[in-house]
Amino acid sequence: MYQKKVKESNKNNIFKYIFEKRKSFVINDIAENLNITFPTVKKIINSFLKQNIIFERQKVGFGVGRKAMEYELNEEFCYSIGILASSTKLKFILTNAIGKILKQQIYELKSNNCKAEILNSTKDFLNTISPEVRKKLIGIGISVPGIVSEEGNFIEFSSKEKIVLSFIEELKNLFHIPVLIENESNLAAIAEAFLTRNSIYSTFTILTINEYVGISNFHQDSLNNTLFFKAGRLHHMVIESNGKLCECGTHGCWGTYVSDKVLLNDFQKYFPSIKTYNEIFDLKYHETNIGASLIDNYLEHLAIGIKNILFFSNPEKLIISGNISIYKEYIADKLIEKIYKNHIFYRGKETIVFSSLNENGSIIGAAMFPILDKII
Ligand SMILES: [Zn+2]
Structure with a gap:
């Protein structure tokens, strides 16, 4: 089971608002909807602008006088990698911040050594990504068909194949990037909860x-x-x-x-x-x-x-x-x-x-997982 206390801060609530709204919002909308003072929203918006999380432009409209600034989520402010593991292949995707698939690759498994297969294909996939995108990579999410058990200290790939949970630490240390692993149904739930009408x-x-x-x-x-x-x-x-x-x-x-x-x-x-x-x-x-x-x-x-x-x-x-x-x-x-x-x-x-999301729910959820884990 994964449980998360959602960070209860103005910054976090404003980010969630922006993530859902995505386009054409003004500071007043946020202040009113979230019941936060205008100066506080303005300060946080400025910090998001500095981090390139959002864009700013002058609101288009008629009439005279100073136009309000409106904002838009920068969907490319970060990137993430999702990996879907099955018994025959590993599927990799690169997504932007809103789970849009920008690149994908399938690696057929050549052996039954899950660890080596994941290590080698991750290395290869990372090499296909440009340095500009790599700089903005927020993490790697891996989807497995079985259960990920903290108590039992194992990752279950199938009813016959388990590896120790510390493998994730190995990956983190090797690639210097956060790596998260979860069951494919849980990840499909994440994708539904944050990216669809559900x-x-x-x-x-x-x-x-x-x-x-x-x-x-x-x-x-x-x-x-x-x-x-x-x-x-x-x-x-x-x-x-x-x-x-x-x-x-x-x-x-x-x-x-x-x-x-x-x-x-x-x-x-x-x-x-x-x-x-x-x-x-x-x-x-x-x-x-x-x-x-x-x-x-x-x-x-x-x-x-x-x-x-x-x-x-x-x-x-x-x-x-x-x-x-x-x-x-x-x-x-x-x-x-x-x-x-x-x-x-x-x-x-x-x-x-x-x-x-059809067949991509779990893998998009895998890519979204590091983004949500870090930001929300
Ligand atoms: Zn059975």
């Missing part, structure tokens, strides 16, 4: 469907200025007692029915020409009778797990993130129909939404 919810649950299936409950408490999130390994929630064998040794784990790899393997049995997950949603495959029945079977199992989540915690919003959210137009109605058929839930169909 930021209006103080609590929500996010379901990430990738190679592994995971969940995170995000909670923001504005009264106590804290935020926390906690990930769960729903991949191994059993939905069929004599079901398919999972890598964890148990039969019938949810992940063996709904992970990306499973859907791809199911399609490849009937359509061997399919090479990648995205090809499944090519009309010539998923709209055939076999394709439609494979999708229907997939959604049936997805619905079972989602119903369990709704019964367990009755979330205000359940956001579905991962590759499947790219194809929401094909599956959303059918999935929601299966979940809410003769339902007894307290909330309705509006609970289920798909992430607007």
Whole structure:
């Protein structure tokens, strides 16, 4: 679980206001909205100007007299690196301060030595970044499918692979830059909470469907200025007692029915020409009778797990993130129909939404993590 006491200072509150507003704000707006005196806001704005966090220009308008100055967030005031680890590859992105992807690279894993693979590919990726951008790098965020445990002192890459947490210290010392590591569902929650329309919810649950299936409950408490999130390994929630064998040794784990790899393997049995997950949603495959029945079977199992989540915690919003959210137009109605058929839930169909960040939620969250950790 990650818990953070949000720094309660005028400077921090003004930064948060600017980060959300982004464009065309004047000092009076901030003073009124945050109930801070004009001179205090002015002083902080001046310090942000000095640090190049914001730009200043004269407000365009009619009429005579002195025009107020208006301000805009400098989206390039810092940069960050996000790394998404899976069992076959490491994906790297470079983002600006608002999570916009400026550069990306994929490194296929050549060995099962996670530490060496991360070290070498990070070195290589850093070498592709210009010195001007490197100077403004705020940190590196790494997303892993498993749990990051402070108590247990381990990072879980999969149910079979763990490395010691002190590896992060090694990376920090080697690259002289803050390095943070978190579970992919928690990071997808960060991206939703700070970069999408879902930021209006103080609590929500996010379901990430990738190679592994995971969940995170995000909670923001504005009264106590804290935020926390906690990930769960729903991949191994059993939905069929004599079901398919999972890598964890148990039969019938949810992940063996709904992970990306499973859907791809199911399609490849009937359509061997399919090479990648995205090809499944090519009309010539998923709209055939076999394709439609494979999708229907997939959604049936997805619905079972989602119903369990709704019964367990009755979330205000359940956001579905991962590759499947790219194809929401094909599956959303059918999935929601299966979940809410003769339902007894307290909330309705509006609970289920798909992430607007599609497959990039976790990796963008990874890049945003050092920015939020340092600034907010
Ligand atoms: Zn399992």
